[in-house]
Amino acid sequence: MTEIDKVTAAPESPEAFSRRIAELSESLPKRLRQCAEHIALNLDRIAVSTVAELAEGAGVPPSALMRFCQIMGFSGFSEMQRLFRDAYSGARPDYATRLANLRDGGGGAPGALLAEFVDAGRASLERLAQQVNENTLETAVSMLSGARMIHLAGFRRAYPVAAYLAYAFDRMGVAAQLHSGVGHMDQARTFLPDDALLAITFAPYSGETVDLVKGALGRGVPVVALTDGPASPVALPGACILPVEEVDFGAFRSLSATLALAMSLSVAVGARRGAV
Amino acid sequence: MTEIDKVTAAPESPEAFSRRIAELSESLPKRLRQCAEHIALNLDRIAVSTVAELAEGAGVPPSALMRFCQIMGFSGFSEMQRLFRDAYSGARPDYATRLANLRDGGGGAPGALLAEFVDAGRASLERLAQQVNENTLETAVSMLSGARMIHLAGFRRAYPVAAYLAYAFDRMGVAAQLHSGVGHMDQARTFLPDDALLAITFAPYSGETVDLVKGALGRGVPVVALTDGPASPVALPGACILPVEEVDFGAFRSLSATLALAMSLSVAVGARRGAV
DNA sequence: CCGTGAATAGAATATTTATTCCATTTTTCG
DNA sequence: CGAAAAATGGAATAAATATTCTATTCACGG
Numbered sequence: 323m324t325e326i327d328k329v330t331a332a333p334e335s336p337e338a339f340s341r342r343i344a345e346l347s348e349s350l351p352k353r354l355r356q357c358a359e360h361i362a363l364n365l366d367r368i369a370v371s372t373v374a375e376l377a378e379g380a381g382v383p384p385s386a387l388m389r390f391c392q393i394m395g396f397s398g399f400s401e402m403q404r405l406f407r408d409a410y411s412g413a414r415p416d417y418a419t420r421l422a423n424l425r426d427g428g429g430g431a432p433g434a435l436l437a438e439f440v441d442a443g444r445a446s447l448e449r450l451a452q453q454v455n456e457n458t459l460e461t462a463v464s465m466l467s468g469a470r471m472i473h474l475a476g477f478r479r480a481y482p483v484a485a486y487l488a489y490a491f492d493r494m495g496v497a498a499q500l501h502s503g504v505g506h507m508d509q510a511r512t513f514l515p516d517d518a519l520l521a522i523t524f525a526p527y528s529g530e531t532v533d534l535v536k537g538a539l540g541r542g543v544p545v546v547a548l549t550d551g552p553a554s555p556v557a558l559p560g561a562c563i564l565p566v567e568e569v570d571f572g573a574f575r576s577l578s579a580t581l582a583l584a585m586s587l588s589v590a591v592g593a594r595r596g597a598v
Numbered sequence: 599m600t601e602i603d604k605v606t607a608a609p610e611s612p613e614a615f616s617r618r619i620a621e622l623s624e625s626l627p628k629r630l631r632q633c634a635e636h637i638a639l640n641l642d643r644i645a646v647s648t649v650a651e652l653a654e655g656a657g658v659p660p661s662a663l664m665r666f667c668q669i670m671g672f673s674g675f676s677e678m679q680r681l682f683r684d685a686y687s688g689a690r691p692d693y694a695t696r697l698a699n700l701r702d703g704g705g706g707a708p709g710a711l712l713a714e715f716v717d718a719g720r721a722s723l724e725r726l727a728q729q730v731n732e733n734t735l736e737t738a739v740s741m742l743s744g745a746r747m748i749h750l751a752g753f754r755r756a757y758p759v760a761a762y763l764a765y766a767f768d769r770m771g772v773a774a775q776l777h778s779g780v781g782h783m784d785q786a787r788t789f790l791p792d793d794a795l796l797a798i799t800f801a802p803y804s805g806e807t808v809d810l811v812k813g814a815l816g817r818g819v820p821v822v823a824l825t826d827g828p829a830s831p832v833a834l835p836g837a838c839i840l841p842v843e844e845v846d847f848g849a850f851r852s853l854s855a856t857l858a859l860a861m862s863l864s865v866a867v868g869a870r871r872g873a874v
Numbered sequence: 875c876c877g878t879g880a881a882t883a884g885a886a887t888a889t890t891t892a893t894t895c896c897a898t899t900t901t902t903c904g
Numbered sequence: 905c906g907a908a909a910a911a912t913g914g915a916a917t918a919a920a921t922a923t924t925c926t927a928t929t930c931a932c933g934g
Contacts, residue, residue: 436859437727439858444724450716487869573769578719586712598651
């Protein structure tokens with residue numbers, strides 16, 4: 323019987339819902355597990371789908387999906403759906419509307435520009451979350467955590483990111499050096515054993531950054547690069563590449579995703595050093 | 599009769615939908631206009647609401663809302679709702695799910711950190727879009743557009759933003775000077791007539807920035823400040839304050855919203871100067 | 875290989891929700 | 905002011921949708 327399950331209260335937030343699925347899915351029989359898997363991968367569709375649609379997606383009859391809802395602690399599908407509908411409306415009251423209004427200001431109006439930049443930033447962040455490879459990220463953190471000194475390279479539009487990293491590392495007591503790019507220094511003296519290089523560069527790539535990366539690799543210094551894809555000139559053998567595809571608006575690139583990735587890196591490194 | 603209206607095809611995107619409402623709402627009778635207004639302010643709820651709910655929100659009987667749907671060119675409410683449900687599911691395929699999965703990596707995992715930063719960034723951007731005052735923004739752009747030279751002040755965590763602005767203004771051929779903060783310079787020589795100061799500062803506010811703002815105001819130099827609210831020490835009489843509430847994660851502040859606002863400002867100023 | 879209990883599928887039903895229709899009210903205009 | 909047209913509200917109906925029920929299948933232990 324499922325009586326034991328029904329005693330447990332229904333999840334009250336999408337997060338709790340996810341957790342509950344993770345707990346249960348081990349012990350579920352075939353059809354119910356199919357439901358759990360499909361639902362877990364399509365949480366965002368619950369609010370706008372019918373039982374029949376979700377059931378078809380999961381490859382089960384509607385009645386199986388109903389049983390799933392009840393095992394999750396809800397009285398039925400409608401109750402489960404209400405959770406997601408409420409969460410949806412609550413989370414972004416009328417953000418889309420507001421954005422549309424700002425845009426309507428028209429061509430040159432600052433508000434319209436802002437709407438575009440906000441949208442580009444948000445799109446970049448969402449894309450980053452979907453495309454990031456956790457293993458690569460983990461590798462990058464390991465490489466940087468082991469370094470005695472972290473060199474930071476980023477010029478032109480990448481410079482603000484490098485500058486932010488310098489600030490963050492400084493705050494956490496991690497030794498880091500922000501390279502200025504003016505006056506090519508003697509790389510033999512710059513890169514010491516146990517150093518690492520964190521480079522940030524996007525098309526059009528700056529020559530200084532590429533040179534620094536090559537120099538570091540030539541000396542066996544580990545390199546982590548935030549760049550815009552595997553076609554980048556810094557995507558050389560031995561370098562750990564973290565791709566970030568920013569959404570552009572006009573000639574100007576949102577840095578939201580790059581900064582979010584940079585912040586995660588720096589905090590993860592700081593935490594691993596035990597400095598926070 | 600509404601026959602003329604029915605000839606016009608239904609909007610095929612939320613944007614077209616908004617435009618259509620704007621066109622129509624002038625010419626609608628009382629109840630239908632109530633529908634139009636309530637719907638326009640709650641576009642995001644259409645996907646997850648019933649006719650009865652929306653009608654109640656608008657203060658009209660369900661039948662009035664049905665008529666509204668038909669005047670908009672749809673066969674009925676269901677067809678209108680489909681537009682928004684499709685747009686919703688299409689826009690963010692399973693971003694929320696992905697984010698939840700990243701978070702599940704657990705405490706120290708870099709992926710979990712990234713999920714938090716992405717979320718903080720997105721929340722900041724959405725809040726900015728909702729809270730920004732278009733008039734203040736317009737004032738800021740006017741003040742900066744009229745300046746011969748724009749001075750940029752931002753230190754510590756605000757420095758990356760100032761650096762980005764310096765880059766953007768440079769690219770657009772707008773004269774701008776990034777202040778370093780080291781070695782207090784003689785402000786009488788720094789600020790010339792027709793200059794303007796753009797300051798970026800957040801709690802804990804850096805003394806240098808506050809000093810620069812006070813100096814500029816004392817010399818009659820217009821000041822625009824990106825800061826975290828009216829309680830900021832740079833919110834002095836005469837300064838144009840652009841409030842940005844960033845969402846923090848831990849000790850680290852997402853800069854997404856600040857950057858988006860900074861970029862809009864710079865591009866708007868560049869455009870007004872005719873430099874782009 | 876059979877019996878027992880859980881799991882399942884699909885049909886039957888109940889409920890919710892959308893949609894239409896028409897009598898009544900309000901507005902418009904001669 | 906009065907007739908015609910438009911708009912409205914609410915009840916009646918139709919459609920979609922959720923939910924339950926039951927016969928059947930499946931898995932497992934004796």
